[in-house]
Amino acid sequence: MMTEKAWQRTLVWGTAVFMVLLLGMTVDSLRQINAGRTPPVTEQVAHGKSVFQRKNCNDCHTMFGIGGYFAPDLTKVADSRDAAWLKAFLTNPAAVKPGTTMPNQRLVAADVLDLVAFLDWVRRIDTNGWPPQPLGSLGTTAGRPAPPGAFQAKGCSGCHMIDGRGAGAPGPNLSHIGSTPYDGLANTPEFLARWLADPPAIKPGTLMPKLPLSPAELDSLVRYLVALR
Amino acid sequence: MTPHSSVTHRSQLVAHPFFFAAAILFVLQVVFGLIIAAQFVWPTFLMDTLPFNFGRASHLNLMTFWLLLGIMGASYYLVADETDTEIFSVPLAWANLVVLLTACAGALSAYWFGHFARGKPFTEAPMPWPLLIALGVVLFLINIFVTLFRAKRRSAITFTLAFGMVGLALVYLLSLPIHRNLTVDYYWWWWIIHLWVEGTWEIIAAAIMAWLLVKLADADRSRLAKWLYAEVALVLFTGIIGIGHHYYWIGTPRYWLLWGALFSAFEPVPIVLMVWDTFAHMKRRHPEPVNNVTWYWLGGSAVGHVVGAGVWGFAMTLPQVNKWTHGTQVTASHGHFAFFGAFAMLVIAAVYYVVPRLRGMERFGQQRAMWSFWLMCIGMLAMVTAFTIAGVVQTYLVRLLGMDFITVRTQYVSFWIFWVWAAGLVVFLPGVLLFLWDFLAGKPADQAPALTPA
Numbered sequence: 001m002m003t004e005k006a007w008q009r010t011l012v013w014g015t016a017v018f019m020v021l022l023l024g025m026t027v028d029s030l031r032q033i034n035a036g037r038t039p040p041v042t043e044q045v046a047h048g049k050s051v052f053q054r055k056n057c058n059d060c061h062t063m064f065g066i067g068g069y070f071a072p073d074l075t076k077v078a079d080s081r082d083a084a085w086l087k088a089f090l091t092n093p094a095a096v097k098p099g100t101t102m103p104n105q106r107l108v109a110a111d112v113l114d115l116v117a118f119l120d121w122v123r124r125i126d127t128n129g130w131p132p133q134p135l136g137s138l139g140t141t142a143g144r145p146a147p148p149g150a151f152q153a154k155g156c157s158g159c160h161m162i163d164g165r166g167a168g169a170p171g172p173n174l175s176h177i178g179s180t181p182y183d184g185l186a187n188t189p190e191f192l193a194r195w196l197a198d199p200p201a202i203k204p205g206t207l208m209p210k211l212p213l214s215p216a217e218l219d220s221l222v223r224y225l226v227a228l229r
Numbered sequence: 230m231t232p233h234s235s236v237t238h239r240s241q242l243v244a245h246p247f248f249f250a251a252a253i254l255f256v257l258q259v260v261f262g263l264i265i266a267a268q269f270v271w272p273t274f275l276m277d278t279l280p281f282n283f284g285r286a287s288h289l290n291l292m293t294f295w296l297l298l299g300i301m302g303a304s305y306y307l308v309a310d311e312t313d314t315e316i317f318s319v320p321l322a323w324a325n326l327v328v329l330l331t332a333c334a335g336a337l338s339a340y341w342f343g344h345f346a347r348g349k350p351f352t353e354a355p356m357p358w359p360l361l362i363a364l365g366v367v368l369f370l371i372n373i374f375v376t377l378f379r380a381k382r383r384s385a386i387t388f389t390l391a392f393g394m395v396g397l398a399l400v401y402l403l404s405l406p407i408h409r410n411l412t413v414d415y416y417w418w419w420w421i422i423h424l425w426v427e428g429t430w431e432i433i434a435a436a437i438m439a440w441l442l443v444k445l446a447d448a449d450r451s452r453l454a455k456w457l458y459a460e461v462a463l464v465l466f467t468g469i470i471g472i473g474h475h476y477y478w479i480g481t482p483r484y485w486l487l488w489g490a491l492f493s494a495f496e497p498v499p500i501v502l503m504v505w506d507t508f509a510h511m512k513r514r515h516p517e518p519v520n521n522v523t524w525y526w527l528g529g530s531a532v533g534h535v536v537g538a539g540v541w542g543f544a545m546t547l548p549q550v551n552k553w554t555h556g557t558q559v560t561a562s563h564g565h566f567a568f569f570g571a572f573a574m575l576v577i578a579a580v581y582y583v584v585p586r587l588r589g590m591e592r593f594g595q596q597r598a599m600w601s602f603w604l605m606c607i608g609m610l611a612m613v614t615a616f617t618i619a620g621v622v623q624t625y626l627v628r629l630l631g632m633d634f635i636t637v638r639t640q641y642v643s644f645w646i647f648w649v650w651a652a653g654l655v656v657f658l659p660g661v662l663l664f665l666w667d668f669l670a671g672k673p674a675d676q677a678p679a680l681t682p683a
Contacts, residue, residue, distance in 0.1 A: 004385060004451060007458035011392075014462050018469040025470075025488070030413060032482045038412050046409040053348020053407075056340075059282035064415065064479040065556030067350055070269070070281050072634040073556055075478075101272040103280055125412060128486065130478035132552050134631030155632035212636070 037126045048118025051111045064127065071102065073131060078116075078123035086116045145227040148220035154211050156221075162228065170207050179229040192222045235589045238309040240316035245587050247302025247326055248580050251295040252668045254333070255573075258291035259653065259661050266650035269643045283340040286353040292568065293351060294333045299576035300433055301325070301369055304390060306583045307440050308373055311387045312380030321372045329365035332358045349418050352404070359405055366398045385454030386440045389461055393432030400424045412480035419475045426568070427468040427496065427538075432461050434575050438507065441527055441582060446510040456506050463499035471496050474546045478555060486548045493546040497539035504531040520585065522598040526578035529606060533570020537613075541566050553628045558642060559620030566613045577664065584668065593671035601663035608657025612649045619645035 002010075052058070060071040078086065088095070090112045093102040107115070134152070144163060151157070157166030161173045172182045181187040185195065185203070196218055199208040213221070236242060265284040267274050275284070309316050316322060336354035339345055346353035354362065373394060377387055404421040408414040439457045442448045473489025511528060541563040545554045554560070585592050619642045626632045626641060 002455065004454045004458070007455050007462075008385070008388065011458045011462040011465070015465045015469070018466055022469050022472065025485075026416070029416065029476070029481050029485075033410065033412050033416070033480055037482065038410055038480050041409045049409070049411055049414075050407075054345050056282045056286060056344075056346035056348055056353060058348055059285045059346070059350055059353065060280070062556040063411070066415065066479070067556075068282060068285055069556065069558055069561060070265075070285075070638070101276065103276065122411060125480040127478045127480055128483055130552060130555070132628065134627075135629045152631045153633035153636065155626055155630045155636070158626065158630045158632070 039121055039124045041121070042117070044114050044117045045121040048111075048114035048116070048121075051107070051115050052118055055105050063122065065130065074119060074122065075125075075127060075131065076123055078120045083116050083120070086119060087112055090115055145224055148217075148224050150213065150217035150221055151224060154213070154217075159207075174225065174228055177228050178226045187226070189222050189226050192225055193218060196221055235586050236306075237313075238315045240319050240322075241306045241309045242587055243316065243319050243322040244302040244306040244583055246323070247298050247305065248584060249668065250326065250330060251299040251302065251576065252580070252665050254291050254295035254298065256661055256665055258288055258295060259658050261285075261288040261291060263650060263653050263658065266646055266653060269638070269646035270650060272639075279341065280344070283344060283346070286340050286346055286350070287337055289351045290333065290336055290354065294329065296430075296568075296572050296576060298326070298329065299580065300430075300437070300572075303437050303576065303579040303583065304369075304373060304394070304433075306579075306587075307390065307437065308376055308387060310444075311384050311440065312376060312382050314376060314380045317372050317375040317379065321368055325365055325368040325372065328361055328368060332361035332365060335361065347407070349414065351422060352418065363398075363402060363405070366401065370394055370398055384450075385457050386436050386443070389432055389439070389457055390436040392461075393429045393436065396429035396432065397425060400429060415479050416476070416481065419472055423472045423475055424469070426571075427471060428465060430572060431464045431468070434572060435461050435464070435503065437575060437579055438503070438527070438530070441523070441578060442507065442510045444582065445523065445527070447513045448510050453510075456502075460499050460503050460506070463502065464496075467492050467495040467498065474548075474551065477548050477551060490547050494543070496546070497535070497543050500535050500539045504535045507531040520581045520592040520598065521595050522593075522602055523578055523581040525599070525602050526574050526581060529602070530570060530574035530578060533566065533574050533609075535570075537563070537566030537568075537570035541613075541617075554620065554624050557620045557623045557627070558616050558645075559624060562613050562616035562620055565609065565616060569609050580668065585671065588671070593667060597663055597667045598671075601660045601667060604656055604660025604663065606660075608652050608655075608660055611652035611656060615645045615648035615652065619649075 057063075057074075058067040060068040062069060062071075062073040062075075064075055065073060081089075085096070089097070089102075090105070090107060091109075092104055093100045094104065147162070156171075159169070159171035160166055161168050162175050164175075177187055179187075185191065195202055196211070196213060198210050199206050200210060261284055264275060264279065265281055265288060268276075268281045268284065279287075305316055305322055332354065335358045339355050339358070340353070345355060347355045347359070352359070373391065377383070377391060400420050404417045406417075408417065435457060439448075439453055443450065443453065469492075470488055471493040473485040474493040476485035476489060507527070508531065511524065545551050545559055545563060581593070581598065622641050622645065623637055626637045627634055
C-alpha cells in the first residue's frame with residue numbers, strides 16, 4: 001500500500017519525467033520547424049505577421065484551423081488566390097467582393113504587400129496535409145470538361161453525381177445532362193440559365209434551391225453543364 | 230462586509246471582492262458572447278464599433294479573468310482554512326486583485342477603442358498588459374507561498390494547489406515572447422492554452438474540488454489525499470504529451486500525430502476517476518446545513534467535466550477525425566461545454582460555499598439559486614447542442630463537400646448560431662443575472678423560503 005508521501009513523490013517525479021520528454025520533443029520539433037518544415041522568415045514576412053497579429057485577423061479567420069471560425073481559413077489561401085487578388089482585396093475588400101463583411105483595415109500599401117508575402121509564406125508550410133482535399137472534389141478526368149470553381153463552392157456535388165463522383169441523391173445524375181434532358185426539362189443554355197437563376201419559379205416544389213450566383217458563376221455553370229455529353 | 234461573518238480567520242474576507250469581481254466579469258463575458266453570436270446572424274450588427282474579432286477577444290479574455298479571479302478568491306479562503314492561519318498579507322491580496330483588474334480593463338480598452346491586439350486568441354492583450362497579468366499572478370503566488378511556509382499545517386490539498394499555481398505561472402511566463410515564425414509562435418502559445426486548461430487549471434480545480442468534499446462530505450483525509458495525487462498525476466501523465474493533439478497541423482513534425490493521439494486518448498481516464506470519486510464522496514454527505522445548490526454545482530461540475538471535456542474532447546482528438554472537424558464550430562461546442570463544466574461550475578460551487586460564510590450565515594435561501602442553476606445548465610446544454618449541429622453541418626459541407634466557407638456560414642451555420650444566441654439570451658443570461666443578484670442580495674435561509682429544507 002503506497003503512503004501519501006509516496007503518491008506525492010510519484011506525482012512530482014512523474015511530472016518531471018514527462019516534462020523532460022516534452023522538452024526533448026520540443027527541441028526536436030523546433031529544429032525541424034526551422035530546418036525546412038517552414039520556409040525561412042524574411043524581414044517582410046516577419047513584418048506581415050506582425051500586421052496580421054496587430055489587426056487581430058486571427059479572431060475572425062482561422063490559421064492552421066486555430067482562431068475565430070467566422071471567416072475563411074487562411075493557411076492555404078495563397079494557393080487559390082494570386083498575389084494581385086490578395087493585394088486588391090486587402091486594400092479594399094468591398095471593391096473586390098461587393099457586400100463582403102470583411103472590414104476595410106485601412107492598411108498602407110507597404111503593409112498590404114507584407115501581408116501578401118506573409119500569406120504566401122504560410123502557404124508553403126508543411127502542415128501534414130491539412131486542410132484535407134474535400135471528398136466531394138471532382139478533379140478532372142481526361143476527355144471530360146473541367147468543373148468550374150462555382151461547382152465546388154456551391155456544393156453541387158452534395159446532391160448530384162457526375163462521372164461516378166458526388167452524391168447519388170436527391171439530385172439527378174448530371175454526367176450526360178448536355179445530351180440527355182432530365183425530367184422533360186430543356187437542356188438548352190438559355191433554359192439552364194433561367195433554371196439555375198431560380199429553380200422553384202420554374203418547377204414549384206423542387207428540392208433544387210435558389211442559390212446566390214453571380215452572373216459570371218451562372219455562366220460558367222451553364223457552359224459546364226452543356227458540355228457534359 | 231459585515232462584522233457578523235462566521236469566518237475563523239479575518240483575512241478570509243478578502244475572498245469576497247475576488248468573487249464579486251468574478252461575478253461581474255462573468256456577466257460581461259456572456260454579454261460579449263451574445264454580441265458576437267448576433268454577428269453571425271446579422272453580420273453588419275456593430276460591424277464598425279466592435280468588429281467580431283475584438284468582440285471575440287473580449288469574450289475570451291473576460292472568461293479567463295473571471296475564472297482566474299474566482300480560483301484566486303477560493304484559494305485565499307481555502308489556504309487560510311487548510312493551514313489554520315491568516316493569509317500573509319491582505320493588502321497584498323488587494324494589490325493582486327487591483328493589478329489584474331487593471332490589466333483586464335487595459336486589454337479591453339485596447340480592443341474597444343484602439344482596435345489593436347497581440348493577435349493570438351485568448352492571449353490577445355497587447356503590451357504592457359501581459360506584464361501586469363504576470364505581476365498579478367506573482368503577487369498572488371507570493372501571498373500564498375509565504376502563508377504556506379509560515380503555517381504549521383500542510384496538506385495534500387494545499388500542496389496540490391500550490392503545485393498547480395506554480396505551473397500556471399511558469400507556463401504563462403514561457404509564452405510571453407512573440408516569435409517571428411508563426412509556427413514557433415503557436416507552438417509556445419499551446420503551452421499556455423493546453424498546459425493551462427488540460428494541465429495546471431485541472432490540478433487547481435482538483436484541489437478545490439477535494440477541499441469542498443472535505444468540507445461538505447465526511448471525506449477521509451488520508452484516502453482523499455492519495456486519490457488527489459493519483460488523479461492529478463494521471464492528468465499530467467496523459468495531458469503533458471497530450472499537447473500533441475494541437476501539434477497535428479501547425480507545421481510541427483509528423484510524429485505528433487501518433488504521440489498526440491496516443492496520449493490524449495487516455496486523457497478522459499483521470500476525469501472519469503474524478504467523477505467517480507466525487508460521487509462516491511457525495512453519498513456520505515455531512516448532516517451540517519449547507520447550500521443545497523453547492524451540491525448541485527459540485528455534482529454538475531463533475532458531470533459537465535466528464536461530458537464536456539472528456540466525451541466532447543475525445544470525440545475530436547484523434548487525427549483521423551480532427552482532420553475534418555478542426556477549425557469548425559465543433560471546437561466551439563467542446564470549448565463551451567468543457568470550460569463551463571470543468572471550471573465555471575466549480576468556481577460557482579466554491580462561491581456558494583464560501584460567500585454565505587463570509588456574510589455570517591451558513592447558507593442562502595435556495596429558490597433563486599436553484600433557478601439560476603437550472604437556467605444556466607439548460608441554457609448551456611441548448612447552446613452546446615446548437616454549436617455541435619452547426620459544427621457537424623459545417624464539417625460536412627465545407628470539409629467533405631468543399632463548399633465555400635462564407636456560403637455555408639451565411640446559409641447554414643448562422644441558423645444554428647441563431648439558436649445559440651437565442652438560448653444564451655433567453656435562458657443562460659437570466660441564469661447568470663440571477664447568480665449575480667443572489668451574490669449581492671442572498672439572504673440567510675431562515676429569512677427566505679427554502680426549496681428543499683436541509
